[in-house]
Amino acid sequence: MQETKKSELPVLAIDLGGTKILTAIISNKGQVKAKERCLTLADEGPEVVINRILSAIDRLLSQGNINLSQLDSISIGAAGAIDFDRGLVTSSPHLPGWHDIPLRDIVKEKYRVNIFLINEANAAALGEHHLGAGQGVNNLILLTVGTGIGGGIIINGRLYSGVSGSAGEIGHMTIDVNGPRCDCGKTGCLEALVSGTAVAKEAIKRIRQGERSSLTEIVEGKIENITAEEVSIAAQGGDSLASEVILKAATYLGVGLANAVNIFNPEMIIISGGMAKMGDLLLNPARQVVKERAFQLSAQAVRIVPAQLGDDAGVLGAAVFAFQQEVD
Amino acid sequence: MQETKKSELPVLAIDLGGTKILTAIISNKGQVKAKERCLTLADEGPEVVINRILSAIDRLLSQGNINLSQLDSISIGAAGAIDFDRGLVTSSPHLPGWHDIPLRDIVKEKYRVNIFLINEANAAALGEHHLGAGQGVNNLILLTVGTGIGGGIIINGRLYSGVSGSAGEIGHMTIDVNGPRCDCGKTGCLEALVSGTAVAKEAIKRIRQGERSSLTEIVEGKIENITAEEVSIAAQGGDSLASEVILKAATYLGVGLANAVNIFNPEMIIISGGMAKMGDLLLNPARQVVKERAFQLSAQAVRIVPAQLGDDAGVLGAAVFAFQQEVD
Numbered sequence: 053m054q055e056t057k058k059s060e061l062p063v064l065a066i067d068l069g070g071t072k073i074l075t076a077i078i079s080n081k082g083q084v085k086a087k088e089r090c091l092t093l094a095d096e097g098p099e100v101v102i103n104r105i106l107s108a109i110d111r112l113l114s115q116g117n118i119n120l121s122q123l124d125s126i127s128i129g130a131a132g133a134i135d136f137d138r139g140l141v142t143s144s145p146h147l148p149g150w151h152d153i154p155l156r157d158i159v160k161e162k163y164r165v166n167i168f169l170i171n172e173a174n175a176a177a178l179g180e181h182h183l184g185a186g187q188g189v190n191n192l193i194l195l196t197v198g199t200g201i202g203g204g205i206i207i208n209g210r211l212y213s214g215v216s217g218s219a220g221e222i223g224h225m226t227i228d229v230n231g232p233r234c235d236c237g238k239t240g241c242l243e244a245l246v247s248g249t250a251v252a253k254e255a256i257k258r259i260r261q262g263e264r265s266s267l268t269e270i271v272e273g274k275i276e277n278i279t280a281e282e283v284s285i286a287a288q289g290g291d292s293l294a295s296e297v298i299l300k301a302a303t304y305l306g307v308g309l310a311n312a313v314n315i316f317n318p319e320m321i322i323i324s325g326g327m328a329k330m331g332d333l334l335l336n337p338a339r340q341v342v343k344e345r346a347f348q349l350s351a352q353a354v355r356i357v358p359a360q361l362g363d364d365a366g367v368l369g370a371a372v373f374a375f376q377q378e379v380d
Numbered sequence: 381m382q383e384t385k386k387s388e389l390p391v392l393a394i395d396l397g398g399t400k401i402l403t404a405i406i407s408n409k410g411q412v413k414a415k416e417r418c419l420t421l422a423d424e425g426p427e428v429v430i431n432r433i434l435s436a437i438d439r440l441l442s443q444g445n446i447n448l449s450q451l452d453s454i455s456i457g458a459a460g461a462i463d464f465d466r467g468l469v470t471s472s473p474h475l476p477g478w479h480d481i482p483l484r485d486i487v488k489e490k491y492r493v494n495i496f497l498i499n500e501a502n503a504a505a506l507g508e509h510h511l512g513a514g515q516g517v518n519n520l521i522l523l524t525v526g527t528g529i530g531g532g533i534i535i536n537g538r539l540y541s542g543v544s545g546s547a548g549e550i551g552h553m554t555i556d557v558n559g560p561r562c563d564c565g566k567t568g569c570l571e572a573l574v575s576g577t578a579v580a581k582e583a584i585k586r587i588r589q590g591e592r593s594s595l596t597e598i599v600e601g602k603i604e605n606i607t608a609e610e611v612s613i614a615a616q617g618g619d620s621l622a623s624e625v626i627l628k629a630a631t632y633l634g635v636g637l638a639n640a641v642n643i644f645n646p647e648m649i650i651i652s653g654g655m656a657k658m659g660d661l662l663l664n665p666a667r668q669v670v671k672e673r674a675f676q677l678s679a680q681a682v683r684i685v686p687a688q689l690g691d692d693a694g695v696l697g698a699a700v701f702a703f704q705q706e707v708d
Contacts, residue, residue, distance in 0.1 A: 133675050142677050191543050203643075207535055214645025215519050218678045221642035226635050226673070228557045228568075238638075238673050240556075307554050310566075314549035315531075315643070317542025345554070345566050347461050349470050350546045 061124040063374045064112065066105060067172060067366030068130040070094050070146025070199050073101075074363060075108040077116055078371035080124070082183045084364060086116045097149045102158060109163070125166035126159055127374035129175030129366045131202065136217025139169050145235035145243075146200050168374045170213070172196070172366050174220055176359070177204020178211050178376075179369030180322050184360035189320045193312050194359070195222060197305070197334075198325035200235065201243040204369075205316070211373070223247070227307050245304040248280035248326050255283045255297045265293035284330045301327075302334045306341020313346040313354050324359030331358060389452040391702045392440065394433060395500060395694030396458040398422050398474025398527050401429075402691060403436040405444055406699035408452070410511045412692060414444045425477045430486060437491070453494035454487055455702035457503030457694045459530065464545025467497050473563035473571075474528055496702045498541070500524070500694050502548055504687070505532025506539050506704075507697030508650050512688035517648045521640050522687070523550060525633070525662075526653030528563065529571040532697075533644070539701070551575070555635050573632040576608035576654050583611045583625045593621035612658045629655075630662045634669020641674040641682050652687030659686060 060080055067074040073092050077085040090108055092101055109126065113119070132144025139156025141147070156169040177194035180186045186194070190209045196202040201223025205212040213219050223243040224236050231240030232250075244250055256278050259265055267286045271277040286294035309321055327334060339356050346354075359365055388408055395402040401420050405413040418436055420429055437454065441447070460472025467484025469475070484497040505522035508514045514522070518537045524530040529551025533540040541547050551571040552564050559568030560578075572578055583606050587593055595614045599605040614622035637649055655662060667684050674682075689696055 133677055135677055143675070205643075207540060212535060214678065214681075215647040216645055216677050216681045218675060218681075219643065219645040221675060221678075224642045224675070225553075225639045227554050229555055229632070229635050230558065236675075304557070307557050311553045311639075314552045315533075315547065317544055317547035319543040347471070347546060347549060347552065347564075349461055349463055349544050350542065350549075353542075353544045353546075 061122060063124050063371040064109060064126045065367035065370040065374070066109070066126070066128045067175070067370065068092065068101075068105065068128060068147075069172060069366070070131050070144075073105060073108055074367055075112045076364070076367040076371075077112060077118065078368060080375055082368060082371070084368070086112055087364075087367075088112055088115070092147075094147050098147070098153050101147065102153075102155070105159070106162060109159075120163055120165055123165050125168060125374045126163060127168040127170075127370040128155060128159065129170055129172040129370040130155065131172040131200070133221075134169055134171045134217050136170070136213065139167070141169070166374070168370070168377060170217070170370065170373050171202065171204070171220065173202025174204040174211055174213060175367075175369035175373060176202070176324055176365035177206055177220070177322075177369065178372045179361055179365040179367075180324065180359050181206045181209075182372045183368050184365060185322050185357050186320055191316065191318045192320040192322060193222065193316055193318050194322040194324060196325035197246060197323055197327035198248055200249070201247050201325075222308065222312060225308060225311060227304065227311065242304065242308040246301045246308065246327075251280040251283050251297055251301050251327070252278050254300065255294065258293055258297070263293050266291040267294060280327055284333065287333060298330065298333060299337055302337035303341055305334065306338040307345060309338055309356065310342045310345035310351075313342055313350045317350040318354055321354060321356045322359050323356065324361075324365055328358050389450060391452050391699040392437060392454045393695040393698040393702070394436070394454070394456045395503070395698065396420065396429075396433065396456060396475075397500060397694070398459050398472075401433060401436055402695055403440045404692070404695040404699075405440060405446065406696060408703055410696060410699070412696070414440055415692075415695075416440055416443070420475075422475050426475070426481050429475065430481075430483070433487070434490060437487075448491055448493055451493055453496060453702045454491060455496040455498075455698040456483065456487065457498055457500040457698040458483065459500040459528070461549075462497055462499045462545050464498070464541065467495070469497075494702070496698070496705060498545070498698065498701050499530065499532070499548065501530025502532040502539055502541060503695075503697035503701060504530070504652055504693040505534055505548070505650075505697065506700045507689055507693040507695075508652065508687050509534045509537075510700045511696050512693060513650050513685050514648055519644065519646045520648040520650060521550065521644055521646050522650040522652060524653035525574060525651055525655035526576055528577070529575050529653075550636065550640060553636060553639060555632065555639065570632065570636040574629045574636065574655075579608040579611050579625055579629050579655070580606050582628065583622065586621055586625070591621050594619040595622060608655055612661065615661060626658065626661060627665055630665035631669055633662065634666035635673065637666055637684060638670045638673035638679075641670055641678045645678040646682055649682060649684045650687050651684065652689075652693055656686050
């Protein structure tokens with residue numbers, strides 16, 4: 053009986069976000085064989101979150117009746133800045149307390165298989181490029197627009213990750229230097245103006261200032277519970293405050309995308325993440341701004357499209373990353 | 381007697397800027413064999429400028445006693461947006477009237493040798509990468525900070541020019557969406573805040589508003605004659621208005637560089653162009669802002685350095701580009 057080749061084994065992929073941890077077994081054909089999700093509970097700090105990751109891995113292995121020798125590797129996409137060489141999550145606006153956490157070695161210590169650690173949005177870019185909206189597109193930018201804004205860059209068909217693995221932080225591009233403070237500490241980042249958090253904050257602020265909106269009823273008067281999702285629902289129902297808030301975010305998104313278009317002259321920009329679910333409500337005004345602000349040739353060359361893989365982009369991309377590496 | 385191989389012949393390289401046209405014969409070892417410069421006279425429109433380019437080529441060939449069969453090619457770096465496939469200068473804030481000008485074919489028609497046309501700042505990036513400050517550096521960004529701001533991107537040791545040859549317009553990255561209008565038509569571009577033109581404008585504005593400065597004497601009362609060069613001289617002489625104007629530009633430059641650092645995580649950023657002659661007066665405050673605004677890992681990884689090739693970067697880079705191409 054022939055042994056299965058190492059490279060034909062599946063990857064256990066993890067998407068560590070600020071809100072949820074998604075864990076999946078992914079075949080070398082990019083199929084999701086098993087999947088589970090749990091809350092990150094990021095506010096409880098790194099130790100709790102790490103234990104939740106390890107428990108999620110254990111559950112998935114035991115549910116699928118898989119032992120470690122049947123895995124190619126474990127690959128983690130994490131919502132933070134990654135020191136690729138040392139396998140650290142160096143910092144994260146969405147994972148409080150995470151500073152130089154050696155996540156790769158912690159997971160390696162327990163499971164003794166190959167471990168890969170990349171940035172979550174970089175993983176999503178790889179996922180969409182290999183299996184989603186960006187298939188066959190050699191030069192593309194992906195933005196995950198959710199709680200925060202992450203980015204991934206595909207150049208000449210490969211993930212571009214920079215000299216220390218930190219490239220792609222397009223969400224922390226300053227577009228309004230006198231603008232609101234961002235969770236990263238700077239002012240006027242794309243993230244501070246366009247993320248789901250920014251949209252919710254803006255709606256809450258305006259309602260607290262006395263403006264009327266159907267959002268107040270949607271959240272039964274608990275204004276602080278408004279999220280970008282409710283703003284989207286209210287806008288689709290014709291609420292003018294909600295529509296204005298989304299238009300404002302979409303306009304800023306367009307300014308950021310125009311910058312990316314001028315800098316990269318990419319074939320495609322893919323928008324993923326929670327806010328991408330708004331579809332053309334968000335993307336059409338942004339496309340219009342790109343048309344107005346970017347150089348004509350580059351503006352004409354780019355397609356701005358929603359992601360296709362939904363929440364699975366991160367785990368699929370983390371698996372793609374693992375399969376691409378030279379494994380001993 | 382053996383014939384000289386085509387690839388060993390020199391390139392006639394041209395740097396078409398908004399102010400001057402530089403023409404040079406460059407050997408395949410990157411040596412400048414002959415060189416001449418003339419004014420662009422951009423305000424007189426494309427026809428005049430094109431005739432000046434053709435005359436400059438003729439003069440250089442005749443002075444060097446070179447005939448066309450002794451050239452590998454003619455390679456032009458132009459200060460504008462380039463449609464690489466069609467060999468057009470599609471537009472340029474610094475060359476009034478240039479819209480879809482088929483510069484490649486115009487030059488080809490007259491000289492019947494291989495003609496290459498790329499963006500001037502892209503050429504400068506290639507030049508500095510192969511022969512200047514960026515030798516041996518695989519991932520770098522170059523910014524030419526002069527009358528305008530151009531950019532060039534080297535990724536994995538190669539010029540990255542995007543899907544239609546227009547990548548690298550870092551000067552037209554919006555960093556202050558409510559900021560001053562740029563020559564490109566948008567607001568708050570890096571160019572509108574940091575270029576030599578912006579620096580001169582700011583100094584002139586403040587003096588016209590009644591502020592005192594040694595600049596007034598330097599230009600003998602002709603305030604409108606102030607250029608960035610005089611502002612630099614005045615600042616070095618201790619003039620406080622001039623120092624403040626440069627510090628403001630350097631701070632904005634730092635915001636733009638921090639964006640580039642977060643996006644590209646490059647090993648090096650090279651600053652070339654007229655403003656680069658200010659040296660640490662401009663670069664030190666910019667470096668400080670990068671340290672404060674960019675992600676730590678990326679900020680630590682990048683060296684921000686002045687260019688080494690001076691005014692020759694464009695012609696040298698245009699020649700490097702020609703030598704890199706597959707020539708029939």
